[in-house]
Amino acid sequence: MAPVTKEAKKHITGGETDGGITSSYATNDGIKLKVPYSFMGSIYDEAEEKAVLAAMHQDTLTMGPKTAEFQKKFAALHNVKHALAVSNCTTGMHVATQLFNIKPGDEVIVTPNTFIATSLVILKEGAKPVYADIDPVTFNIDPKCIEKLVTPKTKAIYCVHYAGLMCDMDPIMEIARKHKLYVLEDCAHAPCAEYKGRRAGSVGDIGVFSFHSLKNITTCGEGGMITTNNDEFAKGAENLRCMNLDHWKPELTDFEFDGITLKKESKLDYWIPSHFDVKSWNGHWGNNYRMNEIQAAVGCVQCDKAEMLTNRRREIGLALNDGLKGIKGITPVYDPEGYRHVYHLYTICVEEKELGASRDEFMRVLYREEGIQTILHYQPSYHFSGVKAAYKYPRNLCPHAEAFFYKRETNLPMHPKLTDEDVKTMIQGIKNAAEKMRSRGK
Numbered sequence: 529m530a531p532v533t534k535e536a537k538k539h540i541t542g543g544e545t546d547g548g549i550t551s552s553y554a555t556n557d558g559i560k561l562k563v564p565y566s567f568m569g570s571i572y573d574e575a576e577e578k579a580v581l582a583a584m585h586q587d588t589l590t591m592g593p594k595t596a597e598f599q600k601k602f603a604a605l606h607n608v609k610h611a612l613a614v615s616n617c618t619t620g621m622h623v624a625t626q627l628f629n630i631k632p633g634d635e636v637i638v639t640p641n642t643f644i645a646t647s648l649v650i651l652k653e654g655a656k657p658v659y660a661d662i663d664p665v666t667f668n669i670d671p672k673c674i675e676k677l678v679t680p681k682t683k684a685i686y687c688v689h690y691a692g693l694m695c696d697m698d699p700i701m702e703i704a705r706k707h708k709l710y711v712l713e714d715c716a717h718a719p720c721a722e723y724k725g726r727r728a729g730s731v732g733d734i735g736v737f738s739f740h741s742l743k744n745i746t747t748c749g750e751g752g753m754i755t756t757n758n759d760e761f762a763k764g765a766e767n768l769r770c771m772n773l774d775h776w777k778p779e780l781t782d783f784e785f786d787g788i789t790l791k792k793e794s795k796l797d798y799w800i801p802s803h804f805d806v807k808s809w810n811g812h813w814g815n816n817y818r819m820n821e822i823q824a825a826v827g828c829v830q831c832d833k834a835e836m837l838t839n840r841r842r843e844i845g846l847a848l849n850d851g852l853k854g855i856k857g858i859t860p861v862y863d864p865e866g867y868r869h870v871y872h873l874y875t876i877c878v879e880e881k882e883l884g885a886s887r888d889e890f891m892r893v894l895y896r897e898e899g900i901q902t903i904l905h906y907q908p909s910y911h912f913s914g915v916k917a918a919y920k921y922p923r924n925l926c927p928h929a930e931a932f933f934y935k936r937e938t939n940l941p942m943h944p945k946l947t948d949e950d951v952k953t954m955i956q957g958i959k960n961a962a963e964k965m966r967s968r969g970k
């Protein structure tokens with residue numbers, strides 16, 4: 529495996545960034561870290577470098593042959609009929625929300641344990657996110673919490689395969705079919721994840737993936753993919769990501785422009801290459817959410833590496849599960865039979881009563897004294913001030929999600945470039961921190 533370069537190390541231990549939490553978690557507080565939380569979600573080598581250079585010399589630099597190839601490869605990898613590349617996962621989920629025709633006054637049932645993007649696309653279309661609590665073991669939306677939230681206004685269920693473990697999709701799909709709801713899979717964490725032999729993005733009506741810098745597959749820092757088995761959604765996504773424009777087909781129809789008629793027989797050759805028509809999709813206007821060819825070229829290489837990248841993440845995840853087994857007060861990752869967890873995140877839970885110290889105290893010691901940087905994902909979406917102000921959600925809306933974020937969880941560094949030595953250091957650091965907590969509590 530390619531070593532971490534000096535340049536990359538400089539970045540992960542605290543270089544200057546403009547993107548805040550979307551580009552680095554470095555704090556520049558003088559703490560010497562043994563294992564920092566880095567943004568190296570994937571591994572690039574000569575293969576990506578060659579692909580980038582070749583794409584840069586193409587005639588077209590956006591939505592060209594590399595995008596088509598990436599889509600084909602990604603669809604095959606996820607065993608799904610259509611894959612449509614977009615600029616990122618948020619824009620892809622916005623397109624899905626438009627395709628589901630979600631409008632002001634509608635409700636969408638969604639997990640609170642997710643990056644704000646999953647709720648933002650609902651809010652952007654004027655609909656209300658209705659939060660269903662999570663399962664305290666998997667941290668995914670709990671199907672048992674969904675059905676009681678269905679009302680005549682409910683249009684869809686948006687679930688997130690948190691950390692790379694797929695949601696329990698069968699009961700979710702059953703509720704959706706019973707109440708005629710759409711299902712969106714937010715697969716930002718879950719390329720190549722599996723549930724009962726089915727891959728993420730192939731079970732719900734639409735799946736959307738992220739190729740942001742942190743993710744399991746990356747396309748130069750940003751990127752996304754919409755997946756679906758539904759031909760109409762595929763056609764709609766293709767249009768809505770690109771202005772919802774239609775190429776002029778003079779051989780098929782006459783064209784009317786305010787009294788000026790262009791007969792199909794007239795074939796104005798010089799109009800043909802660049803002329804187009806624009807419509808709305810069920811009242812939703814199109815967008816520019818295209819992916820460029822450089823990103824797509826990198827995506828093609830990343831598809832070829834996807835199994836290797838996933839297997840390395842699983843190897844690290846399983847080693848951590850093994851090493852953290854039996855530490856009183858620390859719950860390692862749940863990796864059940866019948867699923868393929870792809871370890872986008874490695875989330876441990878600190879059980880305060882058993883450890884005799886709070887999660888925050890534990891995190892502080894792990895960071896300051898053991899040099900292991902851990903981070904929190906995710907504050908319940910309804911606690912963000914703008915979201916709260918918009919819908920005045922009641923207190924203690926999702927008790928498991930709140931306990932998870934405010935009291936229990938933290939995320940260890942997780943990416944395929946971690947060495948076996950890094951993994952040992954993390955295990956030892958956690959053992960030491962737990963021991964310190966216990967002896968200080970005596």
Ligand SMILES: Cc1ncc(COP(=O)(O)O)c(C=O)c1O
Nearest residue numbers: 616617618643645716738739740
């Ligand atoms: C669960 C989840 N959904 C959506 C997104 C948004 O992805 P993107 O940055 O590609 O828009 C992220 C990114 O962090 C995420 O973690």
